Amino acid sequence: MKLEIPQIIPHIDKKMHLSWQKELANVVTDPKILLEMLNIETKNYLQHFKARQLFPVRVPRPFIKKMQKGNINDPLLKQVMPLFSEFLITEGFIADPLGEHDTAVEGLLHKYKHRVLLIVKSGCAVNCRYCFRRHFPYADNSPNKIRWQQALDYIQQHEEITEVIFSGGDPLMASDEHLAWLVSQIENISHVKRLRLHTRLPVVIPQRITASLVKLLSKTRLKTTMVLHINHSNEIDKALSSSLELLREARIPLFNQSVLLKGINDQAQVLSQLSEKLFDNGIQPYYLHMFDQVQGAAHFDVPEKQAVKIAKEMMMILPGFLMPKLVREIAGEANKTPINLA
Numbered sequence: 001m002k003l004e005i006p007q008i009i010p011h012i013d014k015k016m017h018l019s020w021q022k023e024l025a026n027v028v029t030d031p032k033i034l035l036e037m038l039n040i041e042t043k044n045y046l047q048h049f050k051a052r053q054l055f056p057v058r059v060p061r062p063f064i065k066k067m068q069k070g071n072i073n074d075p076l077l078k079q080v081m082p083l084f085s086e087f088l089i090t091e092g093f094i095a096d097p098l099g100e101h102d103t104a105v106e107g108l109l110h111k112y113k114h115r116v117l118l119i120v121k122s123g124c125a126v127n128c129r130y131c132f133r134r135h136f137p138y139a140d141n142s143p144n145k146i147r148w149q150q151a152l153d154y155i156q157q158h159e160e161i162t163e164v165i166f167s168g169g170d171p172l173m174a175s176d177e178h179l180a181w182l183v184s185q186i187e188n189i190s191h192v193k194r195l196r197l198h199t200r201l202p203v204v205i206p207q208r209i210t211a212s213l214v215k216l217l218s219k220t221r222l223k224t225t226m227v228l229h230i231n232h233s234n235e236i237d238k239a240l241s242s243s244l245e246l247l248r249e250a251r252i253p254l255f256n257q258s259v260l261l262k263g264i265n266d267q268a269q270v271l272s273q274l275s276e277k278l279f280d281n282g283i284q285p286y287y288l289h290m291f292d293q294v295q296g297a298a299h300f301d302v303p304e305k306q307a308v309k310i311a312k313e314m315m316m317i318l319p320g321f322l323m324p325k326l327v328r329e330i331a332g333e334a335n336k337t338p339i340n341l342a
């Protein structure tokens, strides 16, 4: 397979395209500035800022705009605010809770028989403090042309693979040109039928849904879906809603997965409100993940017994089709493990 990245892809919406990249270049990396933007007195939080040594702070400004001013307990702020407790070593919490650090081919994870996960880009627009990949050796898996080619060759050789999942980091960190090239290469592999994108980028920078991206995803022969990552209904604002409208109009199915996070969404009312708002925006609630026990983020963990109680309360509030599946990922397991609600 020849490796050729096209030099020119027509830009339908150059202005929007530049705009998301501008936002990306302008993310807030200093927690002091983040709190100042929210009119929160910083002097009480200085020791917490040290946790940025463990995992850098990155927060796009459109995401900050959705936070409530003056509220240190804002559920969006808590997802990105470094805390001193990240230095605590907690038994059972490890660097690689899902056993991902040894990859099949650099940049490609083959955990499930018929699906592979391709690390399209190593970084994210936002650094979520609870991220199970906060210790992932992205430097060793940093995508480049040679690695992409190796991954494509691997997919070509494994005829059992019917679905390719673009992941990262965040795959939408790649430019539309690079995505177009990758999609075209995967289209050439006849046994691949589906393409799935897992992304949080539009949630933190809604301008990322460009017309050229929508065109690319809707024109490919691959059945394409997008799985968003939204944890709280406050993350869905007008800007995100308008961006998603472009995908809805192109009939690209949208799903959502959330992580159950202590102090952020660990209440049935909060999660039910999220499911309702997702549905209002054409997004199907899909998974509610138990927190993956990654070292440095134990303060987000919700015990399973409590998670079951929350899920049962949600079932009393929501119609069945708005109820996300409560699941846990277990390293080495062939699929996600549903939590028994009985």
Ligand code: SF4
Binding pocket: 123, 124, 125, 126, 127, 128, 130, 131, 132, 133, 168, 169, 170, 200, 229
């Ligand atoms: S966007 Fe996803 S992969 Fe990136 S830091 Fe957040 S949780 Fe982790």
